[in-house]
Amino acid sequence: MPDMTDNPRREGDVYKTVVAGGHRFSLRYGYYEDFERNRGEPVVIYPDLLGAPMYSTDGFRLVTAIQDVCDSFEARGAVEEDACCCDCRFYRNSRSCIDICTCELNREK
Ligand code: SF4
Numbered sequence: 001m002p003d004m005t006d007n008p009r010r011e012g013d014v015y016k017t018v019v020a021g022g023h024r025f026s027l028r029y030g031y032y033e034d035f036e037r038n039r040g041e042p043v044v045i046y047p048d049l050l051g052a053p054m055y056s057t058d059g060f061r062l063v064t065a066i067q068d069v070c071d072s073f074e075a076r077g078a079v080e081e082d083a084c085c086c087d088c089r090f091y092r093n094s095r096s097c098i099d100i101c102t103c104e105l106n107r108e109k
Contacts, residue, residue: 008041009029009041009042010029010042011028011029011030011031012028012029012030013028013029013042014026014027014028015027015028015029015044016097018096018097018098020056020062020096020098020099020100021054021055021056021057021058021060021062021099021100022056022057023054023056023062025047025098027044027045027046027097028044028045029041029042029043029044029045030042030043030045031043031045032045046064046066046097046098047064047098049061049062049063049064049067049098050063050067050068055107055108056100059107059108060100060101060102060106060107060108061100061101061103061106061107061108062098062099062100062101063085063091063098063099063100063101064085064097064098065084065085065086065091065094065096065097065098065099066084066085066086066097067084067085068084068085069083069085069087069088070103070106072088072090072103072105072106073087073088073090074088074089074090075087075088075089076088076089076091076094085101088101090102090103090106
C-alpha cells in the first residue's frame, strides 16, 4: 500500500473526475482562501454550484454533496445539525460528491 507521505497531495493535483447530469467535473486539490495556504495540505475544491447554478441536460439542478441545504430540504433519515444536500431525499445518489437534485421546485425554469 502506498505511503501518502511519499506522495503528498499538491495544489492543482486531480482528486477525481465526476460525471453528473451530462457535465464532467475535474475536482482538484487547492485552497478556498489564500490564508489557508499556511494551515497545511490543500483540500478538494468543489465547484460553487450555489453561486453559479448548473443544470442537467434534462433541466435538473446539479448540487454538491456538501452544499448548504435549500428551503426544499427533506431529510433522508436522522440528520445532524449541519445537514448538507447529501442528507436530503432529493439528492439522487448520496455516495456521489456531485449529483442531481430531483426536487421539481429546483428545476430550470
Ligand atoms: S438536494 Fe435539492 S432539495 Fe435537497 S437541500 Fe439540496 S438543493 Fe435543496
